[in-house]
Amino acid sequence: MNRPSPARASLRTLAALAALLALLVAHADAFGTQCGQGNPILRKSAPAGLLHLHEDWADGARHARLPRLEPNREANGTVLPRPKTRIAFLGDQGLRPDSLALLKQVKDWKPHAVVHLGDFDYRDNPVAFDAQIDSVFGPHFPYLAAIGNHDLVRWTSHPVLGAGYRDLLAARLRRIPRVADVHCDAPTRDMGEHLVCTIRGVQVHLSGVGTYGAKHAHHLANSLSASNHAWRVCGWHKNQRAYQSGSKPDETGYKVYDSCRAHGAVVATAHEHAYSRTALMGSFEKFEMMNATATHDQLDVRPGSSFAFVTGLGGESVRSLSQKMPDRPWLVRAAGADQNARAAAVLCEFYPGDDPFEAKCEVRDAVRDEETVYDQWTMTTVAPQPKVAIAALESSKTCIQTVDLAMTRPAHLANTDGYAPLAADGAEFSFSARADLPARGRVVAAHLQVMGATGANADTASPLRVDLRLQKPTVPAGLTIQAVRHWYQAVMRDRSRDVVDSDGARVLASREWTADEWEKHEVWVSPNLVPESGVDVAEFAGTMRVRVAASGKGKRGARWVFTGQGDACLAPSLMLHVDTCA
Template structure:
């Protein structure tokens, strides 16, 4: 919809703006226009704080160079993903040019591809960051502030996501996370970083992040995307991450094969998507290898060498079935098998804005 510009179409002294924000899942914000003798028009509207319908994002980590990595990128292309969020560890050979070319060969030079730094990216991080910045500069709809891939907050197509180097590179990550999350009211928010806490992966990785980063994102209702451990694992809805406390109030659709999840202030889920092309590891924790898994029952899906894992990616399609608060997610491998399939419901109190013109006669 083409909207008038307040500075040219309507004299500023004739406009009174008033927001009436109701305590509901939707902010209803009224625009009051005082236009004697004029035809009422909407003054302006804010960018919707949610993605367009059927907007698909691919999540990968731990990639490498070669046939397996290319097969995952080709899968991303064939699934119709509109962007990639890469949770660190790129090519493992410190070659930014080769890594960037591999992406270009499958997805194209202008494909929206965002990434967080991984430990295997440190030796040539300046080169990788330059590649990521050049790609960002070619996407006019995207904006990122801060130190890209280390402490950076980004908006693209109604998604808000933070690319963090917590546990890997940089400092003051927890403060940055809290400040950026508090300043944004997008319906869908993602925290993306590389490393893990031991209890938030099913292999042998130690505590390398700290719980504060996880809990800051949970408190804001942000999806937490990680890599580092070379397997795929996904939790149920957690109301406290350090204690792996499951939120039993999240409804689970019996028509979906795997546990659905909810994101809102105080609850979210965590996943590791670390099998994008270079090595698949075994399940060391929360055995047995079949459901119901061990530990506290926090894992909804585990896919490692114990389960015969093949390389793949997690796909999340936002704004499905005409509902901006609903997303559909699935992990698919390069053999075409869907390993995990679930629905995500966002129930944040502050979601999006609707502007209603009110004419005072």
């Protein structure tokens, strides 16, 4: 494949790349965390506290001056939903006929709001995405969204291409009239990272975990702890492999799932282009079902037990269910290409009858016919629990600490256009240890993470060969414990039969890297690059180098990845899992 040089690229492609690489500065704990802290989304004249106040509603300023509706509360302060509150959850939409058919079905259902869980149009065209919403719902309808990986290129506005998704979505929030009783708290940094919205008493916590920003579990725990709403929903785009019906890798970690479960919040995701729902879970990380023999159509959601669903049938495409579904017995409902699914959303009505602690949901195909129902269930909840009780549910100790290392810009990438090929001659990425790397423990997993700038056919592309090399760290000065430890490790290392390259770096592992799909604008995660026995974390005190090259006959299908240019956003990262109890 030819290098996508600026000379051959269109103005639109170049501008999109520039917009992607302008996704500013860093903090780190998972891929995408180098992005964030973008430009403020509020105008100086906008209210400081809420995004939903706006004077230009269709019926005029009279509605904007109406007082905000008071929450529906119980005597103990619990915020209840308003009767028959309807919310549609969807993701992975696109601009296809099935996408439009789904939006029309949702409109006919008469929802009070739509929550879009990322991947908007797949064409890097925010204006077209916004126009599609307007064509069905109009410009003032409450349409809330979390960022997806296919939305990163045009997330922020650009001087050539115009408004990005972020600013168009923020403008839509500002246009929501007060009488809709939908409002969102102003985000502290960027609405792609964490946004809390209330829809007629139902609180939705939107996160960019796995895609954009940092400290997502911390933000979710704090906002959920401060909530006194009976119904809470956590929403983000990506997921863990165990909790979707496909073969996408783990991209969020379990902590966000279990933080929401501990607070009795439902977990809504997308990303995998199919539908699936779990049983009621007592632990996501430990795969504990509350009742494996239940019918799973009656769910008792409360602090400590909840469930998750994937709503990825937005209309762009549909994938088959993984052959490993039998190994995921907690996925009790699923629909994909095998079921001839076309497009569907999760439609939930809160407080449908006499009980404000009850909700009913269904998943109905919007294209095949109205009789094709993939799932239906009733769920109940309870009033929020005291913070002490929640803390007990979250207190289980975990030994695994995840650290994401940002790429140290090597000389051979310094003058590129922000991307590099994973081709026959290979690419090498360097990383340096951070101060927050645990002082003790064993690195039990290390994965290179890169964002694909181009895609490749997994059936015809050559496999990749990837290896991790550790440079010997600098010997500490003086007779210190650290110096003695370093000397001892060096002696033991020299006595071992480790492979050492010409630069004296220890080659930890060399793996073949294959994938079910090499998707553009998706995070590609390498195999584990450390031995099964793990490696002492002290070995990672120096420079780490990861080399990737195409292998096999013909070495077909060069894949290009973003390297970042002028910032660390979307540059390759090295994710380490450290067992601090070892």
